[in-house]
Amino acid sequence: MKPLLGQSLEELTDWVKGQGQPAYRGKQLHQWIYERYARNLTEITVFSKAWRAEVAEVAVGRSQLHFRSVAPDGTIKYLLRLTDGSIIEAVGIPTVKRLTVCVSSQVGCPMACDFCATGKGGFLRNLETHEIVDQVLTVQEDFGQRVSNIVFMGMGEPLLNAPNVVKAVRSLNQDIGIGQRSITVSTVGIPGQIRRLGDEKLQITLAVSLHASNQQLRETLIPSAQKYPLKTLIDECYDYVHVTGRRISFEYILLAGLNDLPHHAGELAEMVGGFQSHVNLIPYNPISEVDYQRPSDHQIQDFVDELKKRNVAVSVRYSRGLEKDAACGQLRAQKLAD
Structure with a gap:
């Protein structure tokens, strides 16, 4: 069973x-x-x-703690060993008023985004529903306080494991008591899956990882983008907003000299304008495999100003846990068995 x-x-x-x-x-x-x-x-x-x-042999479905590391800012990265020996990462991110958990949806990731450590390690399998829920319970138990927010921004592409992710969202909401509006599911975009997610009528926040302002640049950073033109992706996002009434967050990693110039901001504003959306800028978090650079604070502010001039709602997310490779884009499979 x-x-x-x-x-x-x-x-x-x-x-x-x-x-x-x-x-x-x-x-x-x-x-x-x-x-x-x-x-x-x-x-x-x-x-x-x-x-x-x-019933002693009936499985509850909890993982085993493989490794735990604490960053100076209080962020804790957990390496969790599953029953088949696979290891995944979850991150607990505390603030004064919140405890956020960044959860994984797959063992590894098949998307191979060039700037992301997780994709460099390849893909093994989807996580089961209990393996997703377990990550939240692990963090909640370790911190000794209730989790307030969940972001599906760990290892994996959630919409390639949509059935288990949707079941996990419902369990996190109904069984643990976390409001759906406090849950964010992030995706680089899988053809047809955003519309299917909209049909579930969840009240979660959908975060779409664009990371580029035009198709050519996006294909360079995200290989799967070759099969999913930006226009088609944006059309699906529009449909999602229409069906759910929920604003979409567009994630955009800023890479110095590559996608952070004023004309990129103009292209981005034109693309996401016209419907209920918000742009979340993420200054690049370095990994050893590639030599992308993080923009300066001045470059970041210039990009923000360009978007604001075009009436785009925008914020900057400075990732936590940078020192322990627990920040956005730094979770990697090849380190897990060390």
């Missing part, structure tokens, strides 16, 4: 009833998994010893 983590109260209740237990055991099981972080059923002391022995 599939692991218990990621299943709803109703599903867990049906399972315990199928085991010959009373229905109220379902609520107890749900509380012990999602609130008390039970890793196996033998820990659940409200169950009889006899039944615990019977």
